[in-house]
Amino acid sequence: xxxxxxxxxxxxxxxxxxxxxxxxxxxxxxxxxxxxxxxxxxxxxxxxxxxxxxxxxxxxxxxxxxxxxxxxxxxxxxxxxxxxxxxxxxxxxxxxxxxxxxxxxxxxxxxx
Amino acid sequence: xxxxxxxxxxxxxxxxxxxxxxxxxxxxxxxxxxxxxxxxxxxxxxxxxxxxxxxxxxxxxxxxxxxxxxxxxxxxxxxxxxxxxxxxxxxxxxxxxxxxxxxxxxxxxxxx
DNA sequence: GATTTGGTTAGCCATAAGGCTAAGCAATCA
DNA sequence: TGATTGCTTAGCCTTATGGCTAACCAAATC
Numbered sequence: 603x604x605x606x607x608x609x610x611x612x613x614x615x616x617x618x619x620x621x622x623x624x625x626x627x628x629x630x631x632x633x634x635x636x637x638x639x640x641x642x643x644x645x646x647x648x649x650x651x652x653x654x655x656x657x658x659x660x661x662x663x664x665x666x667x668x669x670x671x672x673x674x675x676x677x678x679x680x681x682x683x684x685x686x687x688x689x690x691x692x693x694x695x696x697x698x699x700x701x702x703x704x705x706x707x708x709x710x711x712x713x714x
Numbered sequence: 715x716x717x718x719x720x721x722x723x724x725x726x727x728x729x730x731x732x733x734x735x736x737x738x739x740x741x742x743x744x745x746x747x748x749x750x751x752x753x754x755x756x757x758x759x760x761x762x763x764x765x766x767x768x769x770x771x772x773x774x775x776x777x778x779x780x781x782x783x784x785x786x787x788x789x790x791x792x793x794x795x796x797x798x799x800x801x802x803x804x805x806x807x808x809x810x811x812x813x814x815x816x817x818x819x820x821x822x823x824x825x826x
Numbered sequence: 827g828a829t830t831t832g833g834t835t836a837g838c839c840a841t842a843a844g845g846c847t848a849a850g851c852a853a854t855c856a
Numbered sequence: 857t858g859a860t861t862g863c864t865t866a867g868c869c870t871t872a873t874g875g876c877t878a879a880c881c882a883a884a885t886c
Binding site: 827835840844851856 | 858859860861863865867868870871874875876877880881882
Binding site: 693 | 732735800
């Protein structure tokens with residue numbers, strides 16, 4: 603599951619792949635359709651799709667000679683959870699600092 | 715600020731860097747402290763810190779010979795927002811499909 | 827049944843990313 | 857002031873990543 607997060611962020615780190623995710627948020631699409639707006643060779647694009655699929659963000663199946671790709675519901679959850687978790691701890695800490703500052707006028711948060 | 719998202723996900727794509735973020739969520743720390751749990755040479759580790767700092771996730775300043783690093787509040791927001799946005803469109807779509815399915819008995823969208 | 831179409835596989839190339847050692851430098855400490 | 861500590865810089869190496877072309881295969885089409 604830690605490896606899940608790994609490949610998730612990895613997959614989302616590339617602009618082409620994020621664009622594909624955004625496109626797919628509107629609904630499933632064929633490889634060709636997804637490829638069209640991207641100025642790169644199909645094989646190159648296909649590898650991006652593979653990364654997305656390996657990360658679990660996307661799934662696809664082939665009907666005839668057309669492969670249709672769609673988002674996998676819930677796939678973003680892991681990433682969102684991680685981010686939320688960080689922010690939670692963090693915010694709580696900032697609250698504490700804030701409280702502290704109100705007491706001792708710490709206007710230059712020199713740490714540790 | 716699309717480039718913001720870019721470097722954000724990029725920064726979070728590496729396990730060492732995510733670990734540093736998790737560590738820093740507990741509070742600011744010196745370079746040495748942050749480095750300790752990681753089995754890699756300091757210079758290597760320093761470059762991870764640089765990536766984090768360049769992405770805006772982290773900031774640091776030097777007092778004497780010690781550099782202290784801390785999280786930048788709100789830095790994760792862009793990433794969270796992007797994820798939330800995708801999920802929103804997506805979920806709405808799935809709702810529509812659900813509705814559709816109730817009408818026409820589309821009971822197996824199972825791919826793979 | 828030949829040709830197009832949509833995707834796939836294989837292989838090559840250049841750059842980026844992540845790792846290392848060695849050496850340097852400024853602030854402390856003995 | 858000399859040694860130690862905490863980082864920093866420079867440079868090198870290896871692998872991963874993102875891009876390409878060429879050739880191929882199977883499903884539609886003509």
